[in-house]
Amino acid sequence: MAIDAREIILNGPKYFFRNVSVVNVIFGYHEKMLKVLLQLPAGTNKWLLPIGYIKRIETIEEAASRTIEARTKLKNLHLKQFKSFGKQTIWNEHLLTPILNRFDSESKLDSTNWLLDNFISIGYYTLTEFSRVEPSGEYLNEECKWWEIINIPEMMFDHRNIISEALNALRIDINHYPIGIELLLQKFTLPEIHRLYETILDRKLDYRNFSKKLIATGIIKKLDEKKNIGAHRSPYLYVFNKETFQKKLHEGLVMTF
Amino acid sequence: MAIDAREIILNGPKYFFRNVSVVNVIFGYHEKMLKVLLQLPAGTNKWLLPIGYIKRIETIEEAASRTIEARTKLKNLHLKQFKSFGKQTIWNEHLLTPILNRFDSESKLDSTNWLLDNFISIGYYTLTEFSRVEPSGEYLNEECKWWEIINIPEMMFDHRNIISEALNALRIDINHYPIGIELLLQKFTLPEIHRLYETILDRKLDYRNFSKKLIATGIIKKLDEKKNIGAHRSPYLYVFNKETFQKKLHEGLVMTF
DNA sequence: GCAATAGTGTCTGTAAGACAGTATATT
């Protein structure tokens, strides 16, 4: 079911819940850089996290997944619901009218329009390789791009705070869930995953102890294969042992990096 | 602002958000028993967690707090938001019409009434001494009472699952937050807090190791006072050292009971 | 052989967990 923007604006509540939305913190990692995907809605100069409305026929997680796919073109990312946030007025007539008129120069925006109301947001975060993603803004946005986590631009509402809460949640969850699994490609080297964890946690991790722990717990497996990295010693490749990881976590393993 | 039931039914969206609610898992502890507060709405035979709608002028947490106070008469309980849950149809015309007619025999319930719509629920849990609470059902409920956690009656929707998710969250959070602080009275004995933790976690904890850890970390403080418990050796009284606890937790202390 | 990166082992300190006997309060 594709619903066009005019229909969403004028008849949204037929398809979507009112007053509730999802807000997505999409983290992107690449080469020791942690970034977050932000969009700049047309007509403003403050950035916004990707948000989305929840269809009446889908689950909350499906809504998050759908709106994340719209920005990243990636399906099946591992989503984590981390917190819900209080009311925000996302749109105002000034922002919304031009969008409506692009599709329909006749209709007038009613001041009781559902989009002009307040929305509560249910927060999800996800983590991906940012080099896999071509940020996709669609017609509502002037821009959609990655920003370094240490250099976030001016944001609308309390979205800076939401990013910071998502990052906290990620740093706690990394001890309880297989965060790296879907982020790293199938095969990876120890230095790669080591850099990933150092970047996410923003602190040094002793390389030997880190490697020892990952191998000792059996959650990664060494392959009989090396990666060519140019004029240096070639590192071994590893893969995650997903079953072992899930089992350990289920038994209450806490990784404490 | 007190809003009567007729007004809530007929003009709810003036005061409340649509399609979003809070759902509260109120745990009660006393003497090695963990219970949960449930209500039986008039006209049904399945039990329901206390739910509530969110006023346009309050935060989500205030909504949870307000609806919990309505059932327990207790203010300032420590609430923890633990997860949000997908759509549920809470009311139907059959349940709602008699309630409306109690206040207003004229008005008819419109099938587009906001209460007949689906609601997404934001889940909170809290923990209190159940002997302090006189469950309070108000006019919408036939009954409101404590049920033992190991013996939950038949529940509406997926509320049994929500209780189980709340309990999981509580058992994880007990390692990260001062769960007991607001539950136990000002002064408590080591055997009391020991029983509390054993009950919540549903497993034996070595009494000596448990005591040692609480005292060693400095989060509880021994008083120069004993509690009279009848024909037995009198246990010492302790108090929480809230500042130390908060500081340790902030520094990343994990209690691992 | 030089430059850059990958890989490996040992020691120490701390904390978790197992475990049993003594002390106190009341009747």
Place this chain on the structure above:
DNA sequence: AATATACTGTCTTACAGACACTATTGC
């Protein structure tokens, strides 16, 4: 004195964390 509950200390084991040198690759 009897009963029921509270209190205390030691040993073992496992893991976290500190730490420095050798190995490989391409140029």
